[in-house]
Amino acid sequence: MAGVSVSSVSRVINNSKPVNDHIKEKVEKVIRETNFRPNAVARGLISKSTNLIGVILPQINYISAELINGIEGVANKNGYNIILSNTRLNPDLELNALQLFKDKQVDGIILSSIDMSERHIQLIQDNKIPVVVVGQKTTDYAIPWVDVDNYRPITEIVRYLMRCGHEKIGMIHGPLIDKSAGDSRYRGFIEEMERKNLSVNPKFVGESNFSSKDGYLAMEKILKCEDIPTAVVCASDTIAIGAKNCAEDLGYRIPEDISIVGFDDIELATLVRPKLTTVQVCFETMGSKAMETLLQSIEFKPVNIENYLDYRLIIRDSVKVVADDLGTKI
Amino acid sequence: MAGVSVSSVSRVINNSKPVNDHIKEKVEKVIRETNFRPNAVARGLISKSTNLIGVILPQINYISAELINGIEGVANKNGYNIILSNTRLNPDLELNALQLFKDKQVDGIILSSIDMSERHIQLIQDNKIPVVVVGQKTTDYAIPWVDVDNYRPITEIVRYLMRCGHEKIGMIHGPLIDKSAGDSRYRGFIEEMERKNLSVNPKFVGESNFSSKDGYLAMEKILKCEDIPTAVVCASDTIAIGAKNCAEDLGYRIPEDISIVGFDDIELATLVRPKLTTVQVCFETMGSKAMETLLQSIEFKPVNIENYLDYRLIIRDSVKVVADDLGTKI
């Protein structure tokens, strides 16, 4: 306070009402001199808005990093900051984080859940704070989500592999409780194989937790059989790279002896030799799209519940063309 | 309010003062029924504490991801949440973020700066909010930092390379404005070479921005000369992998024709073939150490200004033993 009333100061800072020039100058001068900055917490108490977006992630890796990049980019552009919670693959911690963020009065939440339970839905619908889910589909509950189609790309991969002359095709999938990247990709494979009248040898199928190490182990098991597949589709690039390393360590050449295809197109996919044939999914876009959707929801604009991300089959060097019509176009 | 006074409720919630059992029960019952949760913002207004830690990062990649993991882990264990700011390699945005976090009344800040300027120091010392810096050294200003020694490991690499029989050694370093990972690693190389009376051919030295792509380009330039080095040390694994791919694309074999060593030991280093010889630095530990230091600072406990991280030379398969005494111990 330097000469005028608090309300005038507030008006100057927020430009909320006209203020006489000379009083305005006086206030601005004092603000400059004292280096005054309004207290965001007190503002939040009144406005009921903190300009904070809660981001709940099951783990923090390079994929999350891209996701965060996308989210942070549009959040930042709109005056929001993001606050992070790592749930370490524990669904209970997701619930906690949801509650915590509500207490902290965030303006919106982006949730990357490993498995949307009834309790998740309950909690989200009880709180009136906007939520958008990424990497899972929640169409039944009118909660907006952003995700790739996990089913179709895999069917395209199968067809591409067939066109390259492969018939003995295996798969290393992710955890099946994960409905999106786990189950859907797996079903895409099984069902497309069925549709094409290709039998899938159960020994050619392995499960992993999406890590390279697990991919290595799963591949090891597959290659132990006397009969081995000519191609194996992996539910992620990380799995694929583990599988590739295993095959190479066992003396197989990629793609001459075994073809491998990944999913996600992480940077690694182009860094590894042979470069990985994979499905491109842009996680940064996933993040920005989620944040844009959340913004609409916060501003009470109409939002799409279902938001599919683009994807693209990227043909590189890890699939051998055995006998085909064409190899680079599908 | 259901029968009792607000203060009793507050006391029950915070256990701040003894409360009669029957009144306590009553309050707890209502809390349960109405699903009441105290408003964290209002609490923050009084307590001057938000349980928020501001984390300022120049970019969000897999290294940041590990760092965040470390920070989030100990923050979470101590009841703090982290709020993120991505400064996209722009020093001005670092200043902004510092200011913003102060406005938001965070309890502490972890700053990964690309270049600590006078204005940074100024701003940090003006605000009385605790800051710890990661990945840079600020010993002159009594601001605590956590960082690896970037100089010594490189000297060890040079000596290791010499012991393996290499003399024509090159380097692809990072941006020199980055005093830590950029300049220190570069000086470590130059000065150790000097000490060992090995001349360094300027044509064997390249600069990059730590990306694989830049590493590729820098290596390309080096390999264009008629005379090429037998080993090149890279300021990061990402650079090393780019360099390796370039050499291989040009028909050189690693490590038979050219040896390469990296720095950081990111996951990629073991996923790539040949596996990368590199310096192990645990960024997750860097994060947790930074957060622990910050915690001490917040609680007014004495803190160490200088916090060096452990490192370890990891001998893998990307260095050829030309003529040596011993190859795996250094």
Place this chain on the structure above:
DNA sequence: ATGAAAGCGCTAACAC
């Protein structure tokens, strides 16, 4: 156009 005053949801000092 400006100031006084109420109040956001909570905690803590004070009185009973």
Place this chain on the structure above:
DNA sequence: GTGTTAGCGCTTTCAT
């Protein structure tokens, strides 16, 4: 032990 009250730093009526 419990309730009443002031006040955290701000915005926003409501008078003037």
